[in-house]
Amino acid sequence: MHIPSLVMDLAMMLIVAGIVSIIFRKLNLPVILGYILAGFITSPYFPLFFNVEDQETISTLSELGVIIILFHIGLEFDFHKLLSVGSTAIVTAIVKMSGVLAVGYCFGTMIGLSRMNSVFLGAMLSISSTVVIRKAFDELGVAGEKYTSLVMGTLIMEDLFGVFIMVILSSLAVRQNTGGTELMIHLGLMGCYLVVWLLLGIFLLPTFLNKIMTLMNREMLVVLSLGICFCMALIARRLGFSVELGAFLAGSLFAGTKHAEEVEESTSAIKDMFSVIFFLSVGMLVDPSVIAEQWTSILPIAIIAILAKLIFASLGMVLSGQSLGTAIRSGFSLAPIGEFSYIIASLGISLGVMDSYLYPVIVAASVLTTLITPVLIRSSGRFTEFLRGHLPEKVLDKMTQYSSSEQDKEEKIPDWGVWLRQYFQSLLLYGTIMLVAAVAGVHLAAPALENLTNGIWAGVISCGGIYMVIALFLRPMLKFHDKVFTRLWLDSKANRPPMVLLICIKVILISVIVFYPIHQMFGAHRSILFIAVLVAILVLSKTDFITTSYLEMETRFLRNLNEKTIHRLQQENGQQEWLNEDINIFSYYVPEDAPYIGKQLSELEWGRRYDVLVVKIRRGERSILLPQGSMEVQAGDKLYVVGNLAAVCNLHKALDIDPPRRIRTLRAFMETDYPDTENALACLAIQVTGCEPYCGQSIMNTQILNKGHCMILGIQKNGYPVVMPDPHLTIRKDDVIWVMGSNNNVGRLAAFSVCSL
Structure with missing residues (x-):
């Protein structure tokens, strides 16, 4: 029986890769370098009895590997994770990548490379290796130190920027003979594509997954997630963008759902398999004769990469307010050229805009930077002490003052x-x-x-x-x-x-x-x-229809956007009594000269203007709970107003009244005020069963206020809280509504909901 050449190729490649990876693991060397070496061993450049015959199919498999790698990189990016890395990581990544890219481009032009070759060289040098750096931290036992978390945050941002660098490089390569205006239009269209697909994906994908996950097993989840990955890659290609962008977008959409870990775990074996093939294909393109010829370029490229990353990464850390020691340690840690650089190199060759001899050059330079990284991390402390001993005292004092002022700045944005x-x-x-x-x-x-x-x-x-x-x-x-x-x-x-x-x-x-x-x-x-x-x-x-439709869409979108966080909090804490703590209440006496005396509450429009509600008026010995909009404000009235802290402060400023001595949360107010149950306010969460007459209606049409004499202060939709909801928002089955009113009225409303079951 005839055995296809592809089967023979894969058999030999994977056996060699397995043996070499075991050796590298034993020697405590990065396994990725082992895969690259295995690829070189099975390449035509190595004098062995076996060479890969079906190069074209292996190349196609490696391209699939790039798509799946980008999909998994996307799985690590959700919006909350990007927000959590902080300004230090963002500033450092921007300063370091732009600086190294510029230095790499200038060096490329100095040694006679073409414009596109120089651009790709700068891009490849600008990204550091997450795998190598994480392994070095673990081996050196420094993973718990402050600077390592800053470095890992910077690497997260670098991977994100790396995806967009690939997209921009693809656009430059395709349109290098066109004007700058056309290129800017194309990049603008790419931005629109990103926004639209992210919005559609966040709006549709979590809801779709939640509906079908009970029917899914592991096999079906793999098929579905990879199907969406390749579909997004195809759509991106049809729209004139790179398949890598589509794959990354697909992964980032899954990342925001509560099923992200299941998707990552289910597809990790496939990702590992195709990643190995990709790194093997990288090694197969390493021509030792080119390395021998270009050795005078490889060594300077490695040195420039290390020095440029040290300078610009340290500069970024200092600019973001970190100390000199933290900045230097971070700069030394970010030295190794990353695995992302191989993907960028493959992109340049596939587009036909980068000379193939640069591929083995960048691989050789990355090997050098990888091997020297542990040494650099160990020596970073000594180098910091050297700088402190030789820099002028004025410079060190200014850096310390700047670092302290930046870190002590109030986080509140003006x-x-x-x-x-x-x-x-x-x-x-x-x-x-x-x-x-x-x-x-x-x-x-x-x-x-x-x-x-x-x-x-x-x-x-x-x-x-x-x-x-x-x-x-x-x-x-x-x-x-x-x-x-x-x-x-x-x-x-x-x-x-x-x-x-x-x-x-x-x-x-x-x-x-x-x-x-x-x-x-x-x-x-x-x-x-x-x-x-x-x-x-x-x-x-x-119109009510448009307003209600938008609010439904917005609530669903925000719920899906925060689904992962909501799921995590519910697992940790269960259903939280969030509204009692999120809303504040304060009281004050209406002064004799107040300009709004004699006006109805509806005329004041405090709800629309300041996002606060008057929930109680005490007039002499009489208490008016949840006053109607027709109620007039009189001098000497004691008004009880609810809203979040910012809204309450706005009302103080607008009415020119002194801030109260204390602003309590709703929970604290109800626990301490009024033993008189008849005049006491109560706040209660009610699960909507679907049988209530107000289910399916907007808040303004429910008659909960007019007939039930209760006020809705919040709604929880599938775990997502909406505080002080718009009256056009519709109440649905399984929502949790937070109502306020007298003890008796709130109790009747809750009992009615239970009796409807």
């Missing part, structure tokens, strides 16, 4: 910084969604509909869909009355002109997006159509 971050987040997020909807409707939906109906109706239907999407996201994009906005607006009149200007910029952007479909699909009466459509969108965005 209000302007918080609001600007929120402003640009909403501008980029919702603006991208609206823009993508407009472009997709004009260039995809309209041409497709023209095959089914005439041109006018195709345009009308496409515009209807576009403007429905715009109306859906108009409200959150133009939402300004949050706590930070209110605080800035009240703090100083000087804040108001720039804030109004930024609001106008959003309005202009929305107007341009609204006008684009009209301009593209309708020739006559564009101005009239534009005004009519703009008014219709504004009216539509205020």
Whole structure:
């Protein structure tokens, strides 16, 4: 029987890899280097009795290995993990990678490399090896020290930036003969692609997995997760981006779900297998004759990589507020050229823009940096003492002062910084969604509909869909009355002109997006159509249907985004009584000269303006629980107001009243106040069974306040808490609603829910 050459190739490659890896493990050397050596042994460059025959298939398998590796790198990235690495890791990664990339590019041009070869050389040198560094920390017994956690955080950010460097390099390679404008447009489209796919993935994938996981076994989970991985890679390729970007995105979407560990565990064996084949293929491309010829380049490249990483990584650590010792130790630790560099090298060769002789050069340089890394880590302490002994005292004092001031800075970001971050987040997020909807409707939906109906109706239907999407996201994009906005607006009149200007910029952007479909699909009466459509969108965005639909989408999205964290907290602590601790309550007496005396609570609009609620009024000896909006405020009334701490502080500032001596949590208030049960406020969590008359209705339509005389302060949807929910939010089965009212009314509402079972 004929044995296919691929079977023979894999048999020999894996046997050699297994033997060499055992030897390397025994010698305490990185196993990855063993796989590269095994690849070299089975390559045509090694005089052995056996050489790989089916090189093309092995190359294809190694490309699959890259896709699966990127998928698993994506599995390590969820948004909460990125936030947890801190500013030090982000600053260090940016400074180090940009600095080393620039140095590598300059060195490449100095030794006569082409522009693209120099760019790829800089990119390959800029990324450090996570595997080698982690192993060195474990062997040297320093894994628990402060600087090692900073280094690992930096490596997380480097892997993330490495993915985007690959995407940018692919774009540069394909469009190296085009202008900068076209390249920027392509990168902008890539940004839109990332935003849209991340939003769709976060919105759909966790919900889909939660519905089907009871039907899944390990085998089915492997098939599904890898199917989604390759599907995302294919879509990315069809849209003109790299397959690696699609695979990374697929992994990052799984990373945010509570099933991420199951997916990683189920696919790890396949990842290990294809990773081995990839590193074997790296070794098969190592030509010893090229290494012998280029030895004068390999040694300088290794030295430059070590020195540049030491300088720029240490600089990044110092700029982020770390001490000199921490910075130097971190810089020495980040010396080894990473396994990501092999992926970038493979990308350059596959795109035909990097000379093949650079492949063995970078592999040889990475081996040198890997072998010297433990020595560098051991000597980092001595080098730090050397610097301290030779640097001027003034320099050391300034560095110490800077480090102390940076680390002692109050973590609270100024209000302007918080609001600007929120402003640009909403501008980029919702603006991208609206823009993508407009472009997709004009260039995809309209041409497709023209095959089914005439041109006018195709345009009308496409515009209807576009403007429905715009109306859906108009409200959150133009939402300004949050706590930070209110605080800035009240703090100083000087804040108001720039804030109004930024609001106008959003309005202009929305107007341009609204006008684009009209301009593209309708020739006559564009101005009239534009005004009519703009008014219709504004009216539509205020309707209960649109508002409720958006709130449902937002709650589901945020719940899915935080699913992993919610699942972990529930496993650790069970169902937490979160609302009792998240909401504060304070009381104050209405002064005689208050400008709002005689006004109804509904006229004051404190809920909309400041996100607070008046839950009780004490008027003389009389207590009014959960007063209606028609209730007028009188001088001498004692108002009890609930809200979170920021909202309460905003109300103090707006009313120009002295802050109370104490602001208690809702739990503390209910535990200490009023032995009179008739006038006492109670707060209770009620599980919605689905049989209640208010299930499936928005809060404003439930009659819980008007008939049940209770107020909803929060809703928990699948574990995700919504504090002080919008009245348009719909109550669903299995939600947990937190209601406040008198003991009797809250008890009746809870009993009614139980009786409905």
